Amino acid sequence: MSIAYRIPREKLSELVEVLMENYLVYAPVEKAGNFILSDVEDPAEVTLEYIRTINSVDSILLPPKEYLFKYRAGTMSFAGKLTAYIDVEDYSEKREKPLCLFGIHPCEAHAIKYLDKVFSTEPKDPYYESKRRDMFIAVILCDKGDENCFCIPFKTYIPPEDVDLVMSLDGDSIVLQPFSERGKEVVLKLEASPTEAPEINPPQRAKKIDISVFDSLTLEKVISGDISDLSEKCVLCQACTAVCPTCYCFDLYDEPDPEEPGAFFRVRRRATCHGLYYSWLAGGEVILEDKESRFKWRILHKFVFSKNMYGCYGCIGCGKCTAFCPAGIDFIYLIERLQR
Ligand code: SF4
Ligand code: SF4
Numbered sequence: 001m002s003i004a005y006r007i008p009r010e011k012l013s014e015l016v017e018v019l020m021e022n023y024l025v026y027a028p029v030e031k032a033g034n035f036i037l038s039d040v041e042d043p044a045e046v047t048l049e050y051i052r053t054i055n056s057v058d059s060i061l062l063p064p065k066e067y068l069f070k071y072r073a074g075t076m077s078f079a080g081k082l083t084a085y086i087d088v089e090d091y092s093e094k095r096e097k098p099l100c101l102f103g104i105h106p107c108e109a110h111a112i113k114y115l116d117k118v119f120s121t122e123p124k125d126p127y128y129e130s131k132r133r134d135m136f137i138a139v140i141l142c143d144k145g146d147e148n149c150f151c152i153p154f155k156t157y158i159p160p161e162d163v164d165l166v167m168s169l170d171g172d173s174i175v176l177q178p179f180s181e182r183g184k185e186v187v188l189k190l191e192a193s194p195t196e197a198p199e200i201n202p203p204q205r206a207k208k209i210d211i212s213v214f215d216s217l218t219l220e221k222v223i224s225g226d227i228s229d230l231s232e233k234c235v236l237c238q239a240c241t242a243v244c245p246t247c248y249c250f251d252l253y254d255e256p257d258p259e260e261p262g263a264f265f266r267v268r269r270r271a272t273c274h275g276l277y278y279s280w281l282a283g284g285e286v287i288l289e290d291k292e293s294r295f296k297w298r299i300l301h302k303f304v305f306s307k308n309m310y311g312c313y314g315c316i317g318c319g320k321c322t323a324f325c326p327a328g329i330d331f332i333y334l335i336e337r338l339q340r
Pocket of ligand 2: 243315316317319320321331
């Protein structure tokens with residue numbers, strides 16, 4: 001592991017400015033009393049002191065609505081015969097610079113690793129890959145957390161080794177530990193003094209839960225469990241899946257181009273298993289008809305199906321689903337109830 005460097009906190013803007021030379025930087029900024037991961041226009045807005053942002057890394061890698069391509073279908077006369085044709089035009093968003101996710105917590109860097117397993121294994125998703133290509137990731141170690149965090153059993157408070165820069169706050173300083181050559185190049189552009197790399201400890205206020213709580217979840221246990229009293233409280237606002245860094249479900253549909261009759265956009269829109277339409281099949285059948293079955297589906301996806309498909313859980317213990325639920329539904333309590 002590399003050595004670390006120390007800069008005064010006042011140089012945070014300078015660090016962000018250095019990154020903005022080569023990257024389109026997204027970082028935590030405070031807006032209307034909330035922290036949000038936002039594209040940075042003014043480096044002075046960036047903060048490293050926050051518990052959680054109301055959006056997550058997936059909202060950048062998989063935006064709520066994304067235009068993928070445009071197509072025109074029609075018929076044309078060819079060699080004396082009428083022939084059908086389809087003309088496809090790439091309509092995906094283009095960027096001049098690669099993306100940089102700056103000041104995200106280590107758990108969200110683990111969420112990116114999970115999304116990579118989903119979208120960067122065959123068949124690869126080119127739209128995800130174009131955003132992920134050459135992405136610079138700078139994490140800030142999380143020392144406090146709160147009572148909704150449960151990253152300890154997953155060890156997701158420890159940054160993945162393939163991030164570029166690990167930062168921590170130490171009194172009036174920011175300690176910078178480059179994990180990659182690119183990270184080192186960025187740090188060496190600042191007047192930083194060498195120092196010891198920080199110890200990585202779990203956030204002080206995170207829940208101390210044993211991993212066996214998750215390891216023991218099985219398809220049978222989840223399906224036969226009774227959590228109807230909890231799921232009844234759900235107001236179907238879908239906030240839990242919107243804020244979750246590892247939720248990635250989406251719908252694909254076609255939208256007519258109002259400016260070109262006969263042309264259509266293929267659009268990807270994020271979907272949530274808490275919505276009725278999520279499991280609405282042709283013919284009108286809805287598989288996840290009641291609220292309880294949708295909760296169970298979410299738990300199965302994260303802890304049973306993901307483990308089978310990707311060899312890891314689809315949850316990083318960030319606690320956002322609990323923290324932002326207006327009905328006060330505690331995700332961990334739901335899971336603990338399924339242990340009975
Ligand atoms: S945030 Fe809470 S109330 Fe809203 S859909 Fe999720 S569980 Fe239901
Ligand atoms: S399920 Fe909840 S705790 Fe787990 S990653 Fe999603 S928002 Fe975070």
